[in-house]
Amino acid sequence: MNITIIGTGLIGASMALDLKQRGFARHITGVDKSPAHLQKALQLGLIQSAMTLEAAVAQSDIIVVATPVDSLTELVPQVLSLVNEKQVVLDVGSTKKAVLDAVKKHPRRGRFVATHPMAGTEYSGPEAAISNLFVGKCCVLSDIHESDADALGICQKLYASLGMHTTTLDGEAHDLHVAYVSHISHIASFALALTVLEKERDENRIFELASGGFQSTVRLAKSNADTWVPIFRQNRDHVLDVLDEFINTISRFRTLLIKRDFQTFETLIRQANDIRRILH
Amino acid sequence: MNITIIGTGLIGASMALDLKQRGFARHITGVDKSPAHLQKALQLGLIQSAMTLEAAVAQSDIIVVATPVDSLTELVPQVLSLVNEKQVVLDVGSTKKAVLDAVKKHPRRGRFVATHPMAGTEYSGPEAAISNLFVGKCCVLSDIHESDADALGICQKLYASLGMHTTTLDGEAHDLHVAYVSHISHIASFALALTVLEKERDENRIFELASGGFQSTVRLAKSNADTWVPIFRQNRDHVLDVLDEFINTISRFRTLLIKRDFQTFETLIRQANDIRRILH
Numbered sequence: 001m002n003i004t005i006i007g008t009g010l011i012g013a014s015m016a017l018d019l020k021q022r023g024f025a026r027h028i029t030g031v032d033k034s035p036a037h038l039q040k041a042l043q044l045g046l047i048q049s050a051m052t053l054e055a056a057v058a059q060s061d062i063i064v065v066a067t068p069v070d071s072l073t074e075l076v077p078q079v080l081s082l083v084n085e086k087q088v089v090l091d092v093g094s095t096k097k098a099v100l101d102a103v104k105k106h107p108r109r110g111r112f113v114a115t116h117p118m119a120g121t122e123y124s125g126p127e128a129a130i131s132n133l134f135v136g137k138c139c140v141l142s143d144i145h146e147s148d149a150d151a152l153g154i155c156q157k158l159y160a161s162l163g164m165h166t167t168t169l170d171g172e173a174h175d176l177h178v179a180y181v182s183h184i185s186h187i188a189s190f191a192l193a194l195t196v197l198e199k200e201r202d203e204n205r206i207f208e209l210a211s212g213g214f215q216s217t218v219r220l221a222k223s224n225a226d227t228w229v230p231i232f233r234q235n236r237d238h239v240l241d242v243l244d245e246f247i248n249t250i251s252r253f254r255t256l257l258i259k260r261d262f263q264t265f266e267t268l269i270r271q272a273n274d275i276r277r278i279l280h
Numbered sequence: 281m282n283i284t285i286i287g288t289g290l291i292g293a294s295m296a297l298d299l300k301q302r303g304f305a306r307h308i309t310g311v312d313k314s315p316a317h318l319q320k321a322l323q324l325g326l327i328q329s330a331m332t333l334e335a336a337v338a339q340s341d342i343i344v345v346a347t348p349v350d351s352l353t354e355l356v357p358q359v360l361s362l363v364n365e366k367q368v369v370l371d372v373g374s375t376k377k378a379v380l381d382a383v384k385k386h387p388r389r390g391r392f393v394a395t396h397p398m399a400g401t402e403y404s405g406p407e408a409a410i411s412n413l414f415v416g417k418c419c420v421l422s423d424i425h426e427s428d429a430d431a432l433g434i435c436q437k438l439y440a441s442l443g444m445h446t447t448t449l450d451g452e453a454h455d456l457h458v459a460y461v462s463h464i465s466h467i468a469s470f471a472l473a474l475t476v477l478e479k480e481r482d483e484n485r486i487f488e489l490a491s492g493g494f495q496s497t498v499r500l501a502k503s504n505a506d507t508w509v510p511i512f513r514q515n516r517d518h519v520l521d522v523l524d525e526f527i528n529t530i531s532r533f534r535t536l537l538i539k540r541d542f543q544t545f546e547t548l549i550r551q552a553n554d555i556r557r558i559l560h
Contacts, residue, residue, distance in 0.1 A: 140489065177489050178489060182491060182494055186493065188472055189552075190533070190549055191526060191529040192526065193555040195460070195464070199525075209447075209462070211400070213402075213499075213500050214461045216465075217468060217499075217500060219493075220496070222553060222559070229549065242479075245478070246475045249471040252471075260513075260516070265509060269505040269509065272470040275501045279502070
């Protein structure tokens, strides 16, 4: 397979690396509006060639669009307009409804598969690419009934080659789910980092004590604004709902502390411990 | 050295393991009000013998009190009343002011060193003990001017043998710092877990998508209530202050989403990214 990756950031470049190493791709072409990223991806051997979007699409079996989610609504229809009835286009965005709406009436809609490989790190750019990023993780395929059967099949083979299992969710359900299991974690982490950084102005030794627990909750606060602002913009309504619930819950802990009701505090901790059932 | 560990949970038992393996301790005696814990610690080879508190203290050079913080205010004075002018007593609690106040007027005050090795995991009990838990981490020594020089010296050698570096903070400053870099992370994590578990009642597939980012922010929600409720009880005032600041910060993100002010949202994310400076 000849594959084009549009957007050679963490996800696109990690995918490029594994698709080539695992033999699914014969040749990977990179497309990126940043010449520096493209240069870096070539230099690191993540892609084998760099081209303009039109030239790359013309010679590819599969086109993966791996740019920030705000550009998908323009880019995906643009790429679809360039492909024939055998080529396959997929996106890897963290929100699904907006891109699905953008291609709804496109004459080549069937060649598109909306996907979200649930994997990543807090780093970004081609230099953040790592091998085996996707192994054992889950990839969501959305609104698959709108995709041609052969396009869907190729897409499933691609993710299988990366070591992922796939699940299906319609775009709306996907966006709600990820607000809970991903987006809110990022906001909590940004807010924790800001709270402690603010305090650091008065207490400059505060980070001397930062231990493993702090590091794991604040790790996501390193995440890139260029990736995340478009996600929060597109998934604003779901994120707001979850944020309200989170603020309510954390305010409950506050009220219990104020009232010194440590018995209910303990009950809540034991309920939260139930997360052990899910995360091992 | 003969060492007694009172409280054979995660911290006490991990310490026992390393102090013996690294040759600092010749023999470790365990004391625990739970016979099951004591039995387990013996069985796992974490301690070499089990005794009553009085018998254990009588034959030890160093006594480490590693119980939940609410019991320290009684236990540490009790142990101090049993030691002579050569023995050393130290606690390893996550709060320092309460235990320091409890020993303030004790005739053997000088034999006590208040410490907090900043290390741990989300698991508890002797079966959670691991080797090298303390390596490269920071241990806080509080109000060291109240300890005899030789007791302090022995304590510093003990932590050096575990691979820790030490720092000093008075009890009040310690409790404020850990509210920021540890206690608030735990509350945020408990609240996140509860928010998502609550949603799971309606949406039973929600955890299918839980990825690495979610796991790292929610990891601390597995933490043991028996350890943490006493910490929140003792450090209530500092935790409340930090919690208010955290709620304010997260409410700011909420307001920005409501207003669709994504420019300021981006500025806040870039400020939060400054955490990269501290956590590598």
